[in-house]
Amino acid sequence: MYKGPEVLSFWRLALLSSIRDNGPDLTSRQMYILLTIYMSQPPHTVRGLAAQMQVTKPVITRALDSMEKLGFLKRAPDESDKRSILIQRTVKGAVFLRDFADTIEDPALTAE
Amino acid sequence: MYKGPEVLSFWRLALLSSIRDNGPDLTSRQMYILLTIYMSQPPHTVRGLAAQMQVTKPVITRALDSMEKLGFLKRAPDESDKRSILIQRTVKGAVFLRDFADTIEDPALTAE
DNA sequence: GCAATATGTTTCGTTGCCGAAATGATAGCA
DNA sequence: TGCTATCATTTCGGCAACGAAACATATTGC
Numbered sequence: 101m102y103k104g105p106e107v108l109s110f111w112r113l114a115l116l117s118s119i120r121d122n123g124p125d126l127t128s129r130q131m132y133i134l135l136t137i138y139m140s141q142p143p144h145t146v147r148g149l150a151a152q153m154q155v156t157k158p159v160i161t162r163a164l165d166s167m168e169k170l171g172f173l174k175r176a177p178d179e180s181d182k183r184s185i186l187i188q189r190t191v192k193g194a195v196f197l198r199d200f201a202d203t204i205e206d207p208a209l210t211a212e
Numbered sequence: 213m214y215k216g217p218e219v220l221s222f223w224r225l226a227l228l229s230s231i232r233d234n235g236p237d238l239t240s241r242q243m244y245i246l247l248t249i250y251m252s253q254p255p256h257t258v259r260g261l262a263a264q265m266q267v268t269k270p271v272i273t274r275a276l277d278s279m280e281k282l283g284f285l286k287r288a289p290d291e292s293d294k295r296s297i298l299i300q301r302t303v304k305g306a307v308f309l310r311d312f313a314d315t316i317e318d319p320a321l322t323a324e
Numbered sequence: 325g326c327a328a329t330a331t332g333t334t335t336c337g338t339t340g341c342c343g344a345a346a347t348g349a350t351a352g353c354a
Numbered sequence: 355t356g357c358t359a360t361c362a363t364t365t366c367g368g369c370a371a372c373g374a375a376a377c378a379t380a381t382t383g384c
Contacts, residue, residue: 105251107316108251108313112247112251114223116244116265118240119240119241119244119266120265128227128230129231135220135227139217139220139221139224146363147360147361152228153228153232154232156343156344157361157363158343161363161364162363165363166340181350181361182349182350183362184350184360185361185362197220200220204223205219241371257331258333259331268372268373268374269331269332270332272332273332273333273334274372278371293331293381294331294379295331296332296380
């Protein structure tokens with residue numbers, strides 16, 4: 101585990117790599133949602149994410165809109181409760197996260 | 213060093229803590245600038261940061277405006293070249309970063 | 325001294341996110 | 355059947371960020 105100044109150093113270099121990477125720059129909330137979809141067990145719903153993050157549901161809806169437009173995830177109807185939707189992964193989203201992990205893990209990849 | 217999925221897990225939990233923290237939510241660029249001011253040797257100038265981050269100068273100017281308004285840093289004139297400014301630390305900025313480090317280091321701090 | 329260059333800021337128009345409130349659709353319950 | 359609650363979305367006005375270009379000021383070089 102990183103401790104003290106180390107964690108800030110890591111965070112700083114990771115940010116720099118990601119800033120220079122010229123990919124779509126997601127907000128913290130968008131990034132957290134994306135990571136959750138890919139790293140945590142389904143099902144994922146708007147209300148579930150909103151509760152977890154302690155934000156309102158429109159925040160989730162809008163973040164999903166943005167990332168669905170990018171092709172990083174997709175919505176699917178929940179047949180057992182038609183008020184709900186299920187948020188699902190896409191290949192493009194998986195690739196994006198894989199690249200992101202590589203980028204922040206090894207800052208040299210985007211060094212000048 | 214974190215590797216593979218680990219780095220994403222760490223990043224995800226750190227984001228969640230920071231989202232729930234109810235502090236000012238800085239953009240990636242703002243956060244990187246702030247970390248640089250506090251962790252890297254002065255002098256720090258607009259042009260220097262812009263070059264480092266590979267962004268345009270207005271991006272830096274506006275980020276400095278935001279964070280100066282928050283009291284996280286201050287501008288000081290460079291007497292040796294009056295076209296330049298020097299970006300300096302503040303107590304409030306140091307406290308913010310210290311809290312941020314604590315928060316992302318120990319997600320339990322903001323657990324429900 | 326004066327044109328060319330460099331620094332940081334401001335302006336312009338655009339885009340995107342925010343919270344709060346209202347809406348449409350579905351489900352639960354009596 | 356109706357009433358209420360829940361889920362997600364949309365709307366509204368406001369705020370903040372973006373890139374590109376123009377700007378004011380200061381410095382450099384001929």
